[in-house]
Amino acid sequence: MPTILAIESSCDDTSASVCRDGEILSNVISTQPIHKKYGGVVPELASRAHIKSIVPVVDEALTIAGIGLPAVDAFAFTQAPGLIGSLLVGAQFTKSMALAFDKPIITVHHMQSHVLANLIPQHKPGFPFLCLTVSGGHTQIVLCEGPLQMKVIGHSLDDAAGEAFDKSAKLLGLPYPGGPLIDKYAANGIYEKFKFPEPNIEGLNFSFSGLKTSILYFIRDEEKKNKNFVQENIHDVCASIQWRIVSILLNKLEKAAKQTGIKNLCIAGGVSANSQLRQAFEQLGKKLNWRTFIPPLEYCTDNAAMIAITAYYKYLAGDFADLSVSASARAEW
Ligand code: KG4
Numbered sequence: 001m002p003t004i005l006a007i008e009s010s011c012d013d014t015s016a017s018v019c020r021d022g023e024i025l026s027n028v029i030s031t032q033p034i035h036k037k038y039g040g041v042v043p044e045l046a047s048r049a050h051i052k053s054i055v056p057v058v059d060e061a062l063t064i065a066g067i068g069l070p071a072v073d074a075f076a077f078t079q080a081p082g083l084i085g086s087l088l089v090g091a092q093f094t095k096s097m098a099l100a101f102d103k104p105i106i107t108v109h110h111m112q113s114h115v116l117a118n119l120i121p122q123h124k125p126g127f128p129f130l131c132l133t134v135s136g137g138h139t140q141i142v143l144c145e146g147p148l149q150m151k152v153i154g155h156s157l158d159d160a161a162g163e164a165f166d167k168s169a170k171l172l173g174l175p176y177p178g179g180p181l182i183d184k185y186a187a188n189g190i191y192e193k194f195k196f197p198e199p200n201i202e203g204l205n206f207s208f209s210g211l212k213t214s215i216l217y218f219i220r221d222e223e224k225k226n227k228n229f230v231q232e233n234i235h236d237v238c239a240s241i242q243w244r245i246v247s248i249l250l251n252k253l254e255k256a257a258k259q260t261g262i263k264n265l266c267i268a269g270g271v272s273a274n275s276q277l278r279q280a281f282e283q284l285g286k287k288l289n290w291r292t293f294i295p296p297l298e299y300c301t302d303n304a305a306m307i308a309i310t311a312y313y314k315y316l317a318g319d320f321a322d323l324s325v326s327a328s329a330r331a332e333w
């Protein structure tokens with residue numbers, strides 16, 4: 001019955017979670033509103049904000065779980081990928097706790113943990129499964145044959161799906177992060193009112209940079225005719241952009257499922273919080289006889305519960321690190 005305390009600090013959320021024998025007892029997330037006014041995450045401000053919030057966040061996670069630090073059997077942190085200054089705060093803090101209590105350290109790959117967020121709920125996929133992982137920095141189709149046996153079989157050649165949402169939102173004058181706002185406006189818009197092209201990329205890879213350019217030109221041309229075009233059509237424009245991003249993602253996922261013959265399908269990562277992606281994924285699953293799995297919203301965007309569940313499987317596998325380990329901005333899969 002290992003009790004694990006996990007820390008996630010790869011970008012602009014400070015999070016801590018306690019997990020006992022694979023069950024999440026707490027998952028505290030503190031977001032950093034300071035980046036809103038800059039239109040994106042400012043790395044130096046992010047690491048400073050992590051330093052401020054890490055102690056209260058860990059305290060709260062322990063209190064909710066009803067344990068003290070001496071009850072922790074292993075300490076885990078996100079090692080990579082992410083912003084190096086932010087990662088280092090989590091790494092150093094976790095290592096200090098492990099040193100003070102003489103307990104093992106477990107390092108976790110952020111993208112692998114997004115996939116394993118699907119193993120937190122009671123209703124979880126059997127192996128093998130495919131996971132479409134869509135976040136602010138990555139877009140991947142992952143073949144998962146066991147909790148620690150994963151392979152990326154498709155990825156974005158340029159922007160990630162989250163970036164496609166955020167950059168489109170910026171073009172529409174919406175604040176960062178724009179993904180949730182596009183989702184909100186799209187709810188009252190007409191999908192396919194405006195047509196944006198689907199890129200023709202071979203295999204299971206994605207590309208979103210062309211979409212961004214076509215949105216830029218589309219807005220420029222429409223605003224020449226009507227300078228209030230965006231304000232007057234915000235719902236339909238958001239719905240059309242969102243639908244194009246969602247259809248690019250699901251078309252590739254369908255292709256991957258056909259190629260591999262796998263029927264257990266999952267989505268994960270911040271963009272999997274998108275209401276239309278969740279709905280369209282379920283519908284496609286029904287049509288194609290998939291067993292579909294989507295993590296609850298709090299485990300989609302960055303959170304330490306996904307780090308804790310990954311650490312739990314690494315604990316069972318005896319995969320520990322020593323005090324010489326550190327964070328790294330990039331990591332091999
Ligand atoms: O996984 P995540 O929390 O952080 C990274 O590891 O990158 O993903 C953040 C991304 C952002 O691009 C954000 O705009 C997007 O997830 N996102 C959404 C929604 N909620 C978060 N995109 C579309 N619709 C949403 N509801």
Ligand code: ZN
Nearest residue numbers: 114135270302
């Ligand atoms: Zn993430």
